[in-house]
Amino acid sequence: MIIGVPREIKEAENRVSVTPACVAEYIQHGHQVLIEKTAGRGSRISDEEYIQAGAHLVATAAEVWKRSEMVIKVKEPIEPEFPLIKEGQIIFTFLHLAADYTLTRTLIDKKVIAVAYETVQLQDGSLPILKPMSEIAGKLSVQFGAQALETIHGGRGVLLGGASQAAPALVVILGGGTAGWNACAVALGMGARVYLLDIKRDLLEKARQTFKERFTAFASDRDTIETAAREADLLIGTVLIPGARAPRLVSRAMVSTMKKGAVIVDVSVDQGGCIETSRPTTHTNPFYIEEGVVHCCITNFPGTVPLTSTCALAKASLPFGLELADKGIEKAVTENSAIAKGVNIFRGRASCRQVCEAFGLKCELL
Numbered sequence: 563m564i565i566g567v568p569r570e571i572k573e574a575e576n577r578v579s580v581t582p583a584c585v586a587e588y589i590q591h592g593h594q595v596l597i598e599k600t601a602g603r604g605s606r607i608s609d610e611e612y613i614q615a616g617a618h619l620v621a622t623a624a625e626v627w628k629r630s631e632m633v634i635k636v637k638e639p640i641e642p643e644f645p646l647i648k649e650g651q652i653i654f655t656f657l658h659l660a661a662d663y664t665l666t667r668t669l670i671d672k673k674v675i676a677v678a679y680e681t682v683q684l685q686d687g688s689l690p691i692l693k694p695m696s697e698i699a700g701k702l703s704v705q706f707g708a709q710a711l712e713t714i715h716g717g718r719g720v721l722l723g724g725a726s727q728a729a730p731a732l733v734v735i736l737g738g739g740t741a742g743w744n745a746c747a748v749a750l751g752m753g754a755r756v757y758l759l760d761i762k763r764d765l766l767e768k769a770r771q772t773f774k775e776r777f778t779a780f781a782s783d784r785d786t787i788e789t790a791a792r793e794a795d796l797l798i799g800t801v802l803i804p805g806a807r808a809p810r811l812v813s814r815a816m817v818s819t820m821k822k823g824a825v826i827v828d829v830s831v832d833q834g835g836c837i838e839t840s841r842p843t844t845h846t847n848p849f850y851i852e853e854g855v856v857h858c859c860i861t862n863f864p865g866t867v868p869l870t871s872t873c874a875l876a877k878a879s880l881p882f883g884l885e886l887a888d889k890g891i892e893k894a895v896t897e898n899s900a901i902a903k904g905v906n907i908f909r910g911r912a913s914c915r916q917v918c919e920a921f922g923l924k925c926e927l928l
């Protein structure tokens with residue numbers, strides 16, 4: 563199969579979807595890999611390293627898209643890329659379609675096979691390609707939150723860990739999955755108090771056994787969220803229902819009751835956000851203030867630490883990419899239910915139930 567890797571063009575997106583080691587694997591399996599010139603630059607991978615691994619360097623993104631049977635990316639295609647998409651092509655990348663009707667419609671109309679990293683799901687319910695990125699985003703959410711709490715960014719001027727005779731800040735985390743768990747560990751490590759809210763009893767119990775000092779776990783319901791939001795210095799949203807638009811757990815009215823200068827970091831923003839006042843922000847312009855609360859809703863947190871993220875993402879996606887390339891889409895979805903769950907659009911048909919529900923589309927499951 564001919565596999566194409568374009569350079570990411572989303573703002574401050576420094577990741578690249580494959581490393582030279584991945585290229586070598588694809589080639590060993592008999593495939594051809596086209597890499598757009600400078601695709602690895604943001605991750606400090608030179609064109610030379612890709613060539614040494616056996617890739618063909620290609621001058622433009624247009625050529626990559628035109629010649630490839632499968633395009634492997636990091637982030638969802640954005641508007642300048644839409645005209646390059648080719649009918650029948652496999653696009654393997656993060657897509658977050660339930661939060662993006664325009665992209666969903668485009669991929670349906672283009673009759674591609676769109677395999678979303680974030681819905682590739684193993685039988686135990688885990689999300690093997692999303693997981694490393696959620697770990698990173700969870701950890702970064704606390705770093706960004708701590709920064710936003712500084713007065714210079716409009717924050718309350720609170721240090722997460724407090725000081726002798728000054729109480730630590732309260733961090734409230736909605737969702738205790740991969741991102742939430744990692745945010746919790748970092749926030750506690752920085753000396754904050756943490757409330758973790760989730761709907762899974764076993765997860766809450768495990769969290770109580772793991773994190774002790776300055777930590778409280780709560781079952782997530784409307785009243786608890788309302789009270790916790792009022793008390794929070796930093797509120798971090800990390801809830802997920804795989805494939806679906808994020809549930810809106812915090813209303814504008816709740817945000818308006820938060821302390822002035824408190825901070826919201828909505829990690830779930832890529833799935834539409836779990837806070838009513840969230841809207842996507844970028845690494846160059848990460849913060850805005852609404853209802854007196856500083857918001858940070860970056861849709862690609864891991865893009866800012868590409869040396870860590872590229873390595874982790876490329877490793878996580880490689881086994882599935884290889885299976886798609888080795889078997890072709892039909893055989894791969896028949897033999898691997900995790901890949902079948904990843905398929906959101908299949909040759910002009912929407913095939914992910916949650917995406918169909920988000921937009922009232924007819925669903926044709928694979």
Ligand SMILES: NC(=O)c1ccc[n+]([C@@H]2O[C@H](COP(=O)([O-])OP(=O)(O)OC[C@H]3O[C@@H](n4cnc5c(N)ncnc54)[C@H](O)[C@@H]3O)[C@@H](O)[C@H]2O)c1
Pocket residue numbers: 680689692693695696697699736737738739740741742759760761762765782800801802803808809811828829830831832833860861862863864
């Ligand atoms: N912005 C970014 O750069 C970035 C990067 C990586 C991941 N993400 C996003 O972070 C989000 C979390 O990903 P994850 O891998 O941690 O997911 P996960 O599935 O591991 O965890 C989600 C958790 O949310 C909980 N949850 C669901 N409904 C809830 C509710 N009503 N109240 C409280 N908890 C609830 C689930 O029980 C689960 O534990 C996703 O939207 C993902 O796309 C964003």
